[in-house]
Every structure is written in C-alpha cells, then in structure tokens.
Amino acid sequence: MRRSIFVGFHRAASKSLAHTTFTNTTRDKSFTENNAVFFSLCLRWFASSSSSSSSSSVTQREEGYNASSGIASKSSSSVVRCDLRRGGEKSASSSYSHSTETTPTSSGKIRSTKIVDDDMTEQQPKKKNNHVVFVLGGPGAGKGTQCANIVRDYNFTHLSAGDLLRAHMKSGTEDGNMVAQMIKDGKIVPSAVTVKLLLNAMADSKSNRFLIDGFPRNKENRDAWVSEAGYDCDFVLMYDCTEEVMLERLLGRNEGRTDDNVESIKKRFVTFRESSVPVVEFYETLGKVRKVDAIATPEEVYEKTKESFAQFE
Ligand SMILES: Nc1ncnc2c1ncn2[C@@H]1O[C@H](COP(=O)(O)OP(=O)(O)O)[C@@H](O)[C@H]1O
Ligand SMILES: Nc1ccn([C@@H]2O[C@H](COP(=O)(O)OP(=O)(O)O)[C@@H](O)[C@H]2O)c(=O)n1
Known part of the structure; x- marks a missing residue:
C-alpha cells in the first residue's frame, strides 16, 4: 500500500x-x-x-x-x-x-x-460432464409441465426442488417441520438444505443431464450451488408469465398442496419478484438466460422450449 x-x-x-x-x-x-x-x-x-x-x-x-x-x-x-x-x-x-x-x-x-x-x-470445470439446466419462472408458470416434455424427448432427469423439499418435509424431523412452514409461507428454504437434497438426488442418478426445476430461487441458492457442485448451469430456461395467469393456473392445479391457496400464492409472488427475478437478472448478465413466453398453450410453449435443446438431440 x-x-x-x-x-x-x-x-x-x-x-x-x-x-x-x-x-x-x-x-x-x-x-x-x-x-x-x-x-x-x-x-x-x-x-x-x-x-x-x-x-x-x-x-x-x-x-x-x-x-x-x-x-x-x-x-x-x-x-x-x-x-x-x-x-x-x-x-x-x-x-x-x-x-x-x-x-x-x-x-x-x-x-x-x-x-x-x-x-x-470464472466457471469451474464440470464434474462427470454433467449438463445442468436450471428451470425458472413464477409459481404456476408451467415449469413442471414443460419439464415432463423435455424428459420424454431429450433424456434428461427432472429434479424439482419443490418436490424434494415436500418429500423432506414429510420426514417428520425438525428440519422437515421447518421446511413445511416455510413452504406454506412462500419463503425460500435455506440453501444448505435444498442443495444437499439436489446433490444427493444427482449422486443417486446415473444420468448426466439434469433439469433442475424451481432452483435457484435466489442468489444465495445459486452461490451455494456453485460452491458445492463446483460448476454452474449450462443455461437457465425462464418461463415468463403474468401473475394473473399464474394465479388462475395455481387455483386450478388441485394437487392438494398446502401452498396453492390465495394467501400463500400472494406471498409466493412477492418472494418471486423480490428474490428470484434478481437471480434471473444475474444470469442475464452472464448471457445464460433463454426466455420462453409461457402464456400460450402448453404445446406452443413446448415448441419454443425445444429451440434451447437442439444441442441435446
Ligand atoms: N401453457 C399452459 N396453459 C395452461 N395451463 C397450463 C400451462 N402450463 C401448465 N398449465 C397448468 O397450470 C398448472 C401449473 O403448472 P405447473 O407446470 O405445475 O407449474 P409450475 O411447475 O411452474 O408451478 C398445472 O395445473 C398445469 O396443468
Ligand atoms: N429452490 C427452492 C424451491 C422451492 N422452495 C420452496 O418450495 C415451494 C414450492 O416450490 P415449487 O417449485 O414446487 O413450486 P412453484 O412455486 O414453482 O409452483 C416454494 O414456494 C418455496 O417455499 C424453496 O424454498 N427453494
């Protein structure tokens, strides 16, 4: 100095x-x-x-x-x-x-x-040649629906962060009860829990192509991922939808979820705006976001989605 x-x-x-x-x-x-x-x-x-x-x-x-x-x-x-x-x-x-x-x-x-x-x-070298696509979008944008199509056609393994957390909350452990409450409140579960669930699921899989749905929900999720996995995603698939349309879809979903009610949905929208949109913007600065208009029919949305997967045919 x-x-x-x-x-x-x-x-x-x-x-x-x-x-x-x-x-x-x-x-x-x-x-x-x-x-x-x-x-x-x-x-x-x-x-x-x-x-x-x-x-x-x-x-x-x-x-x-x-x-x-x-x-x-x-x-x-x-x-x-x-x-x-x-x-x-x-x-x-x-x-x-x-x-x-x-x-x-x-x-x-x-x-x-x-x-x-x-x-x-600086991205670190990929482990085992894994391909990881993060799938983002507001609650009810249609992430899960499109992931099912991608799995069918491109040999990807679908890991839904929300599904893994919901399974974890049923464990009855203290951790599980905390997750249950956070999901009901539309809050983001601490990254340590979510990243561990994701990496364990990946370790148990023979695949090297992963669609990670509903993750990263915030920058902390993303940083924990890079730190623990040792590499970043190939790209981010972002389903763009209005809150009005998402609300209607969520109320019609009927999967018995504790957070598909108006009160929880409003909280999830706030969390999405405040925490998840910034992580999408962060990935935009890295040139990794592929945005898809999610308001159209499921078939039309998939047609657009496929454009991002040509390299995996
Ligand atoms: N493009 C679409 N048009 C109309 N309804 C849709 C569309 N995509 C998904 N849905 C429906 O909306 C609801 C939410 O979709 P889902 O894939 O579960 O969203 P997410 O995983 O983003 O929360 C489901 O009931 C699904 O069948
Ligand atoms: N990376 C993640 C993903 C989901 N979650 C929690 O799980 C809930 C449901 O997420 P989800 O991806 O299954 O559902 P949608 O909100 O996208 O419909 C979120 O509202 C969060 O409470 C989380 O904490 N962290």
Missing part, C-alpha cells in the same frame, strides 16, 4: 516534471533538474527502506503490485466450505474470491476502479 501510494506520487511528480521540461523556460529547466534530483533521491531512499523492511515486501505481494502495469490489486479468498453432499463435513477448499483493483492516478490518488467477482466470471 505504502509503496503503491508512493509510486502514484512519484508518477504524478514525473508527469508534472515531464510537462515542465517540454514547455517552460531555461530558468524553469534548472528548477526541473533540481526537482528531478530531489525525487530521484527520494526514490532511492524509499527503495532501500522498503527492501530492508520484510513487512513491506509481504504487503507488496499481498496487494499483487504490478510494477510494469502500475496496477495494485488486492485479493483475498476465504471460504470454509461445508460439504453438503453427504454428512456436512468441512473441507478447506475455497470457492470464492473477490479482488479489488486500484490504480494510482496521475494526481497520486488511489482510484478504485472495479470489483472483480471471480465466481461471476
């Missing part, structure tokens, strides 16, 4: 010196030369004091100072990860890192330029 500030300062000084040298008079030139000597002495003093100080060189390494580019970057990566696949043991691998790049400007100030979120840009 100290060194990067100094370099910024020295650069600012050099720049102003260069400017003076080419534009000013002879009197200014001798002033410039004196200044140059002064700054050069400063530089030497600083170089010797910083090389004799071990903490300074550690700082330099920690901040990733790059003398040729003049960019000082800070990076830190720290996540103790909880293995959710089986049993929840801790492993020491780190999954996320954020680095802040700072650039010394000509005024000598440190200007923060950008935050680099590694997990947004």
Whole structure:
C-alpha cells in the first residue's frame, strides 16, 4: 500500500516534471533538474527502506503490485466450505474470491476502479460432464409441465426442488417441520438444505443431464450451488408469465398442496419478484438466460422450449 501510494506520487511528480521540461523556460529547466534530483533521491531512499523492511515486501505481494502495469490489486479468498453432499463435513477448499483493483492516478490518488467477482466470471470445470439446466419462472408458470416434455424427448432427469423439499418435509424431523412452514409461507428454504437434497438426488442418478426445476430461487441458492457442485448451469430456461395467469393456473392445479391457496400464492409472488427475478437478472448478465413466453398453450410453449435443446438431440 505504502509503496503503491508512493509510486502514484512519484508518477504524478514525473508527469508534472515531464510537462515542465517540454514547455517552460531555461530558468524553469534548472528548477526541473533540481526537482528531478530531489525525487530521484527520494526514490532511492524509499527503495532501500522498503527492501530492508520484510513487512513491506509481504504487503507488496499481498496487494499483487504490478510494477510494469502500475496496477495494485488486492485479493483475498476465504471460504470454509461445508460439504453438503453427504454428512456436512468441512473441507478447506475455497470457492470464492473477490479482488479489488486500484490504480494510482496521475494526481497520486488511489482510484478504485472495479470489483472483480471471480465466481461471476470464472466457471469451474464440470464434474462427470454433467449438463445442468436450471428451470425458472413464477409459481404456476408451467415449469413442471414443460419439464415432463423435455424428459420424454431429450433424456434428461427432472429434479424439482419443490418436490424434494415436500418429500423432506414429510420426514417428520425438525428440519422437515421447518421446511413445511416455510413452504406454506412462500419463503425460500435455506440453501444448505435444498442443495444437499439436489446433490444427493444427482449422486443417486446415473444420468448426466439434469433439469433442475424451481432452483435457484435466489442468489444465495445459486452461490451455494456453485460452491458445492463446483460448476454452474449450462443455461437457465425462464418461463415468463403474468401473475394473473399464474394465479388462475395455481387455483386450478388441485394437487392438494398446502401452498396453492390465495394467501400463500400472494406471498409466493412477492418472494418471486423480490428474490428470484434478481437471480434471473444475474444470469442475464452472464448471457445464460433463454426466455420462453409461457402464456400460450402448453404445446406452443413446448415448441419454443425445444429451440434451447437442439444441442441435446
Ligand atoms: N401453457 C399452459 N396453459 C395452461 N395451463 C397450463 C400451462 N402450463 C401448465 N398449465 C397448468 O397450470 C398448472 C401449473 O403448472 P405447473 O407446470 O405445475 O407449474 P409450475 O411447475 O411452474 O408451478 C398445472 O395445473 C398445469 O396443468
Ligand atoms: N429452490 C427452492 C424451491 C422451492 N422452495 C420452496 O418450495 C415451494 C414450492 O416450490 P415449487 O417449485 O414446487 O413450486 P412453484 O412455486 O414453482 O409452483 C416454494 O414456494 C418455496 O417455499 C424453496 O424454498 N427453494
């Protein structure tokens, strides 16, 4: 830090010196030369004091100072990860890192330029060549209906996060009771529970093509997925529908669900708007969203859906 500030300062000084040298008079030139000597002495003093100080060189390494580019970057990566696949043991691998790049400007100030979120840009290698498609859309948009068609025609395995959670809530455990209440309230169950259910189901399957329906419901779901699975989805299939149409469909669904009543449905709509739409927007920034108009008939919706699966024929 100290060194990067100094370099910024020295650069600012050099720049102003260069400017003076080419534009000013002879009197200014001798002033410039004196200044140059002064700054050069400063530089030497600083170089010797910083090389004799071990903490300074550690700082330099920690901040990733790059003398040729003049960019000082800070990076830190720290996540103790909880293995959710089986049993929840801790492993020491780190999954996320954020680095802040700072650039010394000509005024000598440190200007923060950008935050680099590694997990947004760098995907990890896929495990077992798995293909994962996340299927999103509001409650009642028709996700389950279309997933059945895709399974039939493209050899995918359908994993509904909601179905897995509903099965889990019937376990009668404390965890299961918590899930039951959250589903009734239209709330999003903690990612640790959902990701564990999904990964266990995948581990039990011989398939390498998965439609993960109703997931990720929020950014926390997505981050937990990337952390635990070690890779992101191939793409997100997003069924776009109005609340009016979804309400009508849900009230006619008749599957005996505890959350298909007007009170719960309204809460689910709010959760969808506030938590799920942002995760779709996040995936849009990665260019991974394939949107399908879900208001049409099931057959028409499927015709559009198929366009995203040509690669799996
Ligand atoms: N395109 C559609 N047009 C009319 N009804 C539909 C359509 N897609 C699904 N449905 C019906 O709407 C209800 C909700 O569909 P479903 O697939 O369960 O939605 P989701 O999985 O998104 O909650 C079901 O009763 C289903 O038969
Ligand atoms: N990733 C998920 C998916 C579902 N759920 C819960 O399960 C409920 C039903 O989800 P679902 O996907 O089966 O049904 P729809 O709301 O899409 O019709 C949600 O309202 C949430 O309470 C969750 O918490 N996290």
